[in-house]
Amino acid sequence: MLSNMSNHATLLRSHGLSVTPQRLALLQTISEYPHITADQATEVVRKSLGTISRQSVYNTLNALVEKGLARRIQPIDSPALFEDRVGDNHHHLICRSCGDVTDVDCAVGLRPCLQASDDNGFIIDEAEVTYWGECPKCQPKISNVRKTTKRKVKT
Amino acid sequence: MLSNMSNHATLLRSHGLSVTPQRLALLQTISEYPHITADQATEVVRKSLGTISRQSVYNTLNALVEKGLARRIQPIDSPALFEDRVGDNHHHLICRSCGDVTDVDCAVGLRPCLQASDDNGFIIDEAEVTYWGECPKCQPKISNVRKTTKRKVKT
DNA sequence: TAATGATTTGGACTGAGTCCAAAATATGAT
DNA sequence: ATCATATTTTGGACTCAGTCCAAATCATTA
Numbered sequence: 419m420l421s422n423m424s425n426h427a428t429l430l431r432s433h434g435l436s437v438t439p440q441r442l443a444l445l446q447t448i449s450e451y452p453h454i455t456a457d458q459a460t461e462v463v464r465k466s467l468g469t470i471s472r473q474s475v476y477n478t479l480n481a482l483v484e485k486g487l488a489r490r491i492q493p494i495d496s497p498a499l500f501e502d503r504v505g506d507n508h509h510h511l512i513c514r515s516c517g518d519v520t521d522v523d524c525a526v527g528l529r530p531c532l533q534a535s536d537d538n539g540f541i542i543d544e545a546e547v548t549y550w551g552e553c554p555k556c557q558p559k560i561s562n563v564r565k566t567t568k569r570k571v572k573t
Numbered sequence: 574m575l576s577n578m579s580n581h582a583t584l585l586r587s588h589g590l591s592v593t594p595q596r597l598a599l600l601q602t603i604s605e606y607p608h609i610t611a612d613q614a615t616e617v618v619r620k621s622l623g624t625i626s627r628q629s630v631y632n633t634l635n636a637l638v639e640k641g642l643a644r645r646i647q648p649i650d651s652p653a654l655f656e657d658r659v660g661d662n663h664h665h666l667i668c669r670s671c672g673d674v675t676d677v678d679c680a681v682g683l684r685p686c687l688q689a690s691d692d693n694g695f696i697i698d699e700a701e702v703t704y705w706g707e708c709p710k711c712q713p714k715i716s717n718v719r720k721t722t723k724r725k726v727k728t
Numbered sequence: 729t730a731a732t733g734a735t736t737t738g739g740a741c742t743g744a745g746t747c748c749a750a751a752a753t754a755t756g757a758t
Numbered sequence: 759a760t761c762a763t764a765t766t767t768t769g770g771a772c773t774c775a776g777t778c779c780a781a782a783t784c785a786t787t788a
Contacts, residue, residue, distance in 0.1 A: 471737045494647040539709035548701040554694035626768045
């Protein structure tokens, strides 16, 4: 945890970002919680720092994304989710019922998806893959139970 | 256009939705504009119908999505986009500069992506693929032009 | 340790979408 | 064709996620 802090400090500095308590706490938070919303991250940070402004949370998370230290995903019916796992071209498996997000490695190997069937002249730099379905916990054990639950962002 | 209307009426009825001018106009709109926001659709519909409430637009678009007659995608930094091309497992190519959305056929054939590397016990029903890059129009012709433009949703 | 540029703060604001209850309308039975 | 009923539409208030702004604070460097 202490070593995390100095790691994170180094990480920030090496990307030209100055080191502040807010930024350290947010780096720590997204490393502990793999797919977290800005609001959830705010709550977590407030437990360690006591206080942080909403604006700082967004400033920091956006700066981290911009520097390639975090990734932002935007699933339907959910606020943006932030994660610190970057640069490995992994994808996401999202439960339609409970909204749970799980990482999956790329299906075809490393950076395979970058090959679209026809690039239409685009220069493609990322292929974002989201698998939608129902997680083990939400799958009805007895087959005639209808799934009527609306997906809900966890709070 | 007239035949479109009766097609659309039939389509609605066959999915248990009653036929209203608002719904017909919206079906027409998403068939004319492949990736349209709710607000843009409202504007278009108002040109033909004179008036429509925001709520009806959302009611209808959501109903269409629920019945499988439309699809909703939610790219980062954009309001939801609606399209009437459904059931063919196609994907999207989005320009980071201008936000332009282009359809691409699935890279590997029909419904291939449904195979994640490890499904983690999920029952997967859809693989959503978004390719990010820069479209031909936004690619700088002279290579030292920096791309600083922020992606902007078209209005 | 002081100067300065970057960061943080909080309050106002925007944009996308939902909630609600009343009015209007499409449908199915007669 | 008409009526009764259930469905849709309306518009206005509201929520939620995120941004804008200017003043105050803080981290870095010289």
